[in-house]
Structures are given as C-alpha cells and as structure tokens.
Amino acid sequence: MNFSGVSNKSIVGKALRFPLRLIPCGAQMTILQGPLRGKRWIAGSSDHGCWLGSYEYPKQRAFSAAISHGDVVYDLGANVGFYSLLASVLVGPKGQVFSF
Numbered sequence: 001m002n003f004s005g006v007s008n009k010s011i012v013g014k015a016l017r018f019p020l021r022l023i024p025c026g027a028q029m030t031i032l033q034g035p036l037r038g039k040r041w042i043a044g045s046s047d048h049g050c051w052l053g054s055y056e057y058p059k060q061r062a063f064s065a066a067i068s069h070g071d072v073v074y075d076l077g078a079n080v081g082f083y084s085l086l087a088s089v090l091v092g093p094k095g096q097v098f099s100f
Contacts, residue, residue, distance in 0.1 A: 033054070034060060035089055046079075050082050069090070071091045072091070072095060073087040073097045075097060078099035
C-alpha cells in the first residue's frame with residue numbers, strides 16, 4: 001500500500017501518521033514492502049515512507065524498470081542514499097553503484 005499517497009491533511013492521514021511520532025530518530029527499521037523489503041533503514045534520516053516502502057513509489061517503479069543486473073549506476077546527489085540502496089539491490093553483485 002502506498003501510505004505516502006494518503007494526504008497528511010486529511011483526518012485519515014493524520015490518524016495513520018500519529019503512531020509514527022513514537023518512533024525515535026535513529027531507530028533501525030526494517031523496510032516493510034517493495035524491492036527493498038527486509039533491508040534496514042534509519043528512522044529520522046528521511047521520510048517515514050522510506051522504511052514503509054512507499055517513498056516516491058511511482059519513481060521507485062520507474063527507476064527499477066530502468067536498471068538491470070550488472071549495470072553501473074551513478075547516484076549524483078545521493079542525500080540519505082535511498083536510491084543508492086535501491087540501485088545496489090537492482091544491479092546485483094555484478095553491478096556497481098557510485099554515490100555522490
């Protein structure tokens with residue numbers, strides 16, 4: 001489910017996001033869904049959607065469609081590394097990811 005697609009201004013969106021306030025910054029969270037499912041993410045380093053697996057979901061799908069096993073990926077402006085982590089899974093052990 002794309003939790004990020006639920007507006008944070010709606011009552012439902014506010015109710016869904018309320019428990020996320022209880023998660024301390026720096027907590028290691030297991031990513032719940034998507035191609036990074038099972039990987040670890042540090043809460044507070046970015047949007048909660050990263051560890052929920054719904055962060056920029058349409059962009060994740062487009063990115064995933066463009067990357068193949070064995071590719072070389074340059075992540076320019078890697079910030080917290082969400083797409084670097086995604087690229088590392090997509091390129092596999094024969095590919096390479098360079099993050100700047």
